[in-house]
Amino acid sequence: DAGVTQSPTHLIKTRGQxxxxxxxxxxxxxxVSWYQQALGxxxxxxxxxxxxxxxxxxxxxxxxxxxxxxxxxxxxNVNALLLGDSALYLCxxxxxxxxEAFFGQGTRLTVV
Amino acid sequence: GIQVEQSPPDLILQEGANSTLRCNFSDSxxxxxxxxxxxxxxxxxxxxxxxxxxxxxxxxxxxxATERYSLLxxxxxxxxxxxxxxxxxxxxxxxxxxxxxxxxxxxxx
Numbered sequence: 001d002a003g004v005t006q007s008p009t010h011l012i013k014t015r016g017q018x019x020x021x022x023x024x025x026x027x028x029x030x031x032v033s034w035y036q037q038a039l040g041x042x043x044x045x046x047x048x049x050x051x052x053x054x055x056x057x058x059x060x061x062x063x064x065x066x067x068x069x070x071x072x073x074x075x076x077n078v079n080a081l082l083l084g085d086s087a088l089y090l091c092x093x094x095x096x097x098x099x100e101a102f103f104g105q106g107t108r109l110t111v112v
Numbered sequence: 113g114i115q116v117e118q119s120p121p122d123l124i125l126q127e128g129a130n131s132t133l134r135c136n137f138s139d140s141x142x143x144x145x146x147x148x149x150x151x152x153x154x155x156x157x158x159x160x161x162x163x164x165x166x167x168x169x170x171x172x173x174x175x176x177a178t179e180r181y182s183l184l185x186x187x188x189x190x191x192x193x194x195x196x197x198x199x200x201x202x203x204x205x206x207x208x209x210x211x212x213x214x215x216x217x218x219x220x221x
Contacts, residue, residue: 033208037153042198042211056207088153092209100160101145101200101209106153 002027004093004104012110013081021076021107025093031055032074033101034066037088049074050096078109086111114139114203118212125189125219133184133215135199143202143209144175146184150195158184158197189219 005024013019025032031050035043045058049068068074072093078085088108094101115138125131135144146158159166159173161182166173170189175182186193196216200209 031207035209042213043155043200043209045208045210048207050207058208090153090155100157101143102157103147103155108153 004091004102006089006091006104006107008107009105010108010110012112015081015083015111017081018077018079019081019109021078021089021091021109022073023076023091023093023104024073025091026102029093029095029102030072031094031096032068032072033092033094034074034076035090035092035103036060037090037106039087043090046076081111083111085109114141114201114210116199116201116210116212118197118199118215120215121213122216123218125217127189127191127219127221129189129219130185130187131189131217133186133197133199133217135182135184135201135212137180137182137199137201139180139203140177141180141201142204143200144182145200145209146173146182147198147200148193148195149198149214155198186217189217191219191221193217194219 033048034046037043047057052068063079088106091104092101117136147155163177172185196214199212
């Protein structure tokens with residue numbers, strides 16, 4: 001049983017560019033959340049997708065957007081990249097609220 | 113929103129020692145998980161424990177929801193236990209996890 005998978009694992013982008021990160025949830029899971037983890041800090045919630053809709057959003061600007069596909073996989077898009085967007089981006093999946101969440105290995109984004 | 117505090121922030125142990133990591137939270141929670149983050153960034157599930165006590169090998173955890181804290185016990189620590197341990201909580205009416213700042217554990221051979 002494959003766990004949560006994210007791609008790519010590493011990415012280097014230039015300020016002002018746009019980036020798309022991808023996540024495939026654990027088999028049987030229908031809910032996908034995205035988190036940003038800056039160096040030395042705990043992960044911060046970006047948003048959660050369920051039934052292809054954004055169900056809850058954290059304190060992140062509109063430059064951060066997402067999508068969930070009918071097969072429950074998800075994308076995180078970040079526009080107009082800033083140096084401060086450099087972080088580890090983590091995807092988590094679960095079977096709705098009140099169940100154990102599982103995280104992918106993350107995508108390490110560096111903005112130069 | 114819920115505040116999550118973890119202690120101690122840093123911990124250095126000799127191999128074979130035991131330790132207790134604490135997670136305090138400021139409001140009632142529906143979900144609580146403990147994770148170990150390895151040096152490559154992967155968050156590894158340790159326990160899903162919104163209440164009660166669980167054990168898995170050398171690790172055990174207890175959550176006392178009414179007193180708003182959770183404890184993670186590591187016995188007979190090994191060098192492979194090194195890394196950052198996070199507590200994450202989710203409150204009622206919310207779908208997100210709020211993470212503590214973590215406990216950085218280093219186990220020396």
